[in-house]
Amino acid sequence: MSIRVLLADDQALVRGALAALLSLERDIEVVAEVGRGDEVLEAVRTKDVEVALLDIEMPGMDGIEVAAQLRAQAPTCRSLVVTTFGRAGYVRRALDAGASGFVVKDTPAGELAEAVRKVHAGLRVVDSTLATESLYGGANPLSAREQEVLRAALSGAPVAAIAAQVHLSPGTVRNHLSSAIGKTGTSTRAEAARVAQDNGWL
Structure with a gap:
């Protein structure tokens, strides 16, 4: 067979x-x-x-x-x-x-x-x-929400647009982005998204 x-x-x-x-x-x-x-x-x-x-x-x-x-x-x-x-x-x-x-x-x-x-x-x-x-x-350091926000950030959209897309407040999105930037050792959300993508975390 x-x-x-x-x-x-x-x-x-x-x-x-x-x-x-x-x-x-x-x-x-x-x-x-x-x-x-x-x-x-x-x-x-x-x-x-x-x-x-x-x-x-x-x-x-x-x-x-x-x-x-x-x-x-x-x-x-x-x-x-x-x-x-x-x-x-x-x-x-x-x-x-x-x-x-x-x-x-x-x-x-x-x-x-x-x-x-x-x-x-x-x-x-x-x-x-x-x-x-x-x-x-090591394991993926990003939480599920941080991954979701970074995926949305890959397009370069402003925080307000990301917030609308993921159904969170702009302040919460900023917090998730800030946390993700810290975890990826980068200085901007665009860099954080790129590093996360390159590592297969998104």
């Missing part, structure tokens, strides 16, 4: 390359390909998918949110994050959300196939370099 795999990536070229590589394996069958995160659950259910390969940055829903959705609503399907964004903070967030593995896109084809087999067997697989960085990088 082949392992039934879904590929979720917003770049058709990447999906095609991954499908071609995995199709060379006798025990792996790519049964679905989607370009949006919010299309994964439906495809998993209709195609009886056993392992979903998820990119992180996708329209509709990001790969970490998809992993959490699959854990809650399709627990028999395991998820493996396969991404360009090899940031240690993403590893921790993905695993906390329910992903069974995390590898980067330049992983050799044989290793990727082996990662699919291990995840299917119920094991966890994490890119060794990222695993080390994740362990030594």
Whole structure:
């Protein structure tokens, strides 16, 4: 019996390359390909998918949110994050959300196939370099509210606009931004947002 795999990536070229590589394996069958995160659950259910390969940055829903959705609503399907964004903070967030593995896109084809087999067997697989960085990088220092406010700040919007977006008072937003600036060791909210994003904390 082949392992039934879904590929979720917003770049058709990447999906095609991954499908071609995995199709060379006798025990792996790519049964679905989607370009949006919010299309994964439906495809998993209709195609009886056993392992979903998820990119992180996708329209509709990001790969970490998809992993959490699959854990809650399709627990028999395991998820493996396969991404360009090899940031240690993403590893921790993905695993906390329910992903069974995390590898980067330049992983050799044989290793990727082996990662699919291990995840299917119920094991966890994490890119060794990222695993080390994740362990030594420490946990995400930002609270959920600080993350939300910094995500809104990435656009460069003024405090009043951020406050309206996250449904908080401007004073509370300023407090969260100030706290996040302190925790990231930066001096402006733009720097804090960039550092948090670079570390995979947002």
